[in-house]
Amino acid sequence: MLNYSHALQLNSIPYKVGALARAGFKSMSIRLYCGWPRLPQGEPVQGGTMGKSVLIIGAGIAGLAAGSYLQRNGFTTHIFDQHTLPGGLCTAWERQGYRFDGCIHWLMGSSPRSNMHHIWRELGAGELNYLEWDIFTVIKLSDGDRFTVYTDPDRFEAELSRLAGPDDSPLIKSIAAAIRNMSRFDLPAAWDKLTLPEAARILFALPGALPIFGTWMKLPIASLLARIASPKLREALSGLYSGDMGDFPVAGLFMMLGFMSKKSCGYPLGGSSAFARSIEKKYLSLGGSISYGFRVDRILVENGKAVGIAGEKGELRGDLVISAADAHDTVERLLGGRYRSPGLDKAFASFRRFPSLLLLGLGLKGDFSSYPHSYSFPLKQPLVLEGGELTLLGMGIRFFSFDPGAAPAGKTAAMVMISTTNDSWWTELRARDRSAYDAAKEESKRRIIAALDSELPGIASAVEYSDLSTPATLIRYTNNWHGSYEGWLPTIKTMGAKLPRTLDGLAGFYMLGQWLNPGGGLPPCGIDGRRLAKRLCQAEGRSFRADA
Numbered sequence: 001m002l003n004y005s006h007a008l009q010l011n012s013i014p015y016k017v018g019a020l021a022r023a024g025f026k027s028m029s030i031r032l033y034c035g036w037p038r039l040p041q042g043e044p045v046q047g048g049t050m051g052k053s054v055l056i057i058g059a060g061i062a063g064l065a066a067g068s069y070l071q072r073n074g075f076t077t078h079i080f081d082q083h084t085l086p087g088g089l090c091t092a093w094e095r096q097g098y099r100f101d102g103c104i105h106w107l108m109g110s111s112p113r114s115n116m117h118h119i120w121r122e123l124g125a126g127e128l129n130y131l132e133w134d135i136f137t138v139i140k141l142s143d144g145d146r147f148t149v150y151t152d153p154d155r156f157e158a159e160l161s162r163l164a165g166p167d168d169s170p171l172i173k174s175i176a177a178a179i180r181n182m183s184r185f186d187l188p189a190a191w192d193k194l195t196l197p198e199a200a201r202i203l204f205a206l207p208g209a210l211p212i213f214g215t216w217m218k219l220p221i222a223s224l225l226a227r228i229a230s231p232k233l234r235e236a237l238s239g240l241y242s243g244d245m246g247d248f249p250v251a252g253l254f255m256m257l258g259f260m261s262k263k264s265c266g267y268p269l270g271g272s273s274a275f276a277r278s279i280e281k282k283y284l285s286l287g288g289s290i291s292y293g294f295r296v297d298r299i300l301v302e303n304g305k306a307v308g309i310a311g312e313k314g315e316l317r318g319d320l321v322i323s324a325a326d327a328h329d330t331v332e333r334l335l336g337g338r339y340r341s342p343g344l345d346k347a348f349a350s351f352r353r354f355p356s357l358l359l360l361g362l363g364l365k366g367d368f369s370s371y372p373h374s375y376s377f378p379l380k381q382p383l384v385l386e387g388g389e390l391t392l393l394g395m396g397i398r399f400f401s402f403d404p405g406a407a408p409a410g411k412t413a414a415m416v417m418i419s420t421t422n423d424s425w426w427t428e429l430r431a432r433d434r435s436a437y438d439a440a441k442e443e444s445k446r447r448i449i450a451a452l453d454s455e456l457p458g459i460a461s462a463v464e465y466s467d468l469s470t471p472a473t474l475i476r477y478t479n480n481w482h483g484s485y486e487g488w489l490p491t492i493k494t495m496g497a498k499l500p501r502t503l504d505g506l507a508g509f510y511m512l513g514q515w516l517n518p519g520g521g522l523p524p525c526g527i528d529g530r531r532l533a534k535r536l537c538q539a540e541g542r543s544f545r546a547d548a
């Protein structure tokens with residue numbers, strides 16, 4: 001199971017009561033109910049001398065970021081999360097000494113070489129050590145050759161040339177040039193923190209970066225692949241995307257590789273949970289408070305204004321309500337579909353979602369550090385899962401040998417990530433027949449491990465622990481629509497699309513997070529939280545401060 005820790009649930013009670021008291025909720029009588037602070041019905045959250053009180057739904061990175069920036073600007077915030085941990089999708093879970101990381105592969109802004117880093121530092125994640133990749137991934141091709149995705153543009157260009165024929169030479173040169181240009185350029189996330197050297201660097205690199213936001217932004221990856229003459233190079237580059245991402249703008253690939261090349265797109269040692277915990281810690285240190293295990297079922301509205309939230313654990317009132325939870329659930333269930341916006345309705349009806357996932361964590365006896373940290377390969381036999389509804393022709397594995405805390409000494413944590421859109425197959429099976437669901441998980445594990453062993457002989461006998469998270473797990477622990485792991489798929493049409501943060505006819509209410517930013521990911525969550533706090537400061541007529 002993903003992220004469930006009974007011990008943590010019990011241990012966290014004193015902390016939560018203390019956090020509420022620290023935040024000035026003194027008038028509230030705290031009673032314990034099923035191990036959680038029970039909030040009295042209709043109790044108002046006191047803004048008091050601290051300014052407006054804000055209730056935030058969701059302790060994912062977006063909710064924590066909004067809370068963190070609002071706290072340092074005089075608002076009194078309280079976050080509610082249905083789960084027992086911070087981070088939402090940005091998470092990892094520990095089992096028998098192994099840490100299975102369910103999120104970060106690459107984090108834009110991991111080093112000060114990108115302006116985005118200001119935001120991670122402000123949020124408390126600047127203290128972590130980040131590992132920057134020299135090799136992003138290795139993809140085995142059908143002829144047995146291996147395509148190594150180097151993050152150095154010169155090596156990447158040489159690798160593409162090695163796989164291609166001379167006809168592809170001009171295209172390879174323009175791909176490498178675009179990555180180099182993107183590496184020199186930056187996307188200012190915190191304009192107010194732009195230093196003079198940063199601004200000069202951006203201006204200098206602008207002419208080279210413009211085609212990325214023009215030509216390459218309009219070119220879907222499928223069209224780029226169609227332009228490639230060499231079938232081998234085409235196979236290699238298509239290995240960077242899953243089949244349903246043909247409409248992904250090529251510019252997105254160049255941005256990622258550009259940020260990797262400038263060494264600001266790495267992995268936080270300690271993993272996704274350390275990243276989320278560092279942001280939670282900063283938020284709490286600013287006086288914010290969190291109620292975990294509190295599922296919000298309703299947003300209270302009076303006279304066209306959001307005035308509070310309600311769930312089984314109680315009802316709370318505040319001056320403003322922010323939902324950093326799943327957007328579809330917020331609009332349809334928490335607000336009963338009564339408040340809408342044409343922009344969001346269009347997205348719900350026509351944007352495509354990132355799929356859900358099967359995430360298999362493997363605890364391996366032995367040292368696998370000689371393997372690439374990320375490796376994918378074609379399967380010798382198709383892998384059939386989900387009662388025949390999912391057939392895979394290839395798969396990938398991540399070995400976490402690069403993170404010493406991920407496994408006991410001499411052992412290795414590994415993760416297999418398999419996309420699926422059959423979330424209902426898992427949720428319905430779990431609801432209908434729990435033992436059949438457990439059996440399906442066991443059978444899936446067995447088949448996936450056997451498929452791995454056919455490529456990496458001996459790995460099956462090294463498995464001493466395995467843990468499978470299904471779309472049903474993902475939905476239970478994060479409440480994301482259809483178990484999507486990153487919101488809307490970025491396409492030529494949706495990338496950069498502006499979705500509204502408010503709903504028509506509803507005052508005192510805002511939304512943020514991955515579902516408001518097509519393409520999803522962690523950076524938009526940090527940026528969104530900062531922007532929303534700025535906007536609320538402006539509305540209050542006060543200047544915004546980002547530093548604690």
Ligand SMILES: Cc1cc2nc3c(=O)[nH]c(=O)nc-3n(C[C@H](O)[C@H](O)[C@H](O)COP(=O)(O)OP(=O)(O)OC[C@H]3O[C@@H](n4cnc5c(N)ncnc54)[C@H](O)[C@@H]3O)c2cc1C
Binds near residue numbers: 058294479514525
């Ligand atoms: C396997 C995987 C790999 C990824 N890799 C990367 C990567 O390498 N780089 C990157 O940038 N991004 C990556 N992402 C995407 C990134 O993790 C997400 O886009 C981001 O974390 C979304 O954050 P969020 O705060 O918007 O939403 P969420 O993380 O979904 O947070 C929403 C929170 O709201 C809570 N909630 C929901 N409903 C309620 C309710 N009714 N009441 C109370 N609480 C509620 C949930 O419990 C959750 O904690 C990855 C995601 C996954 C799963």
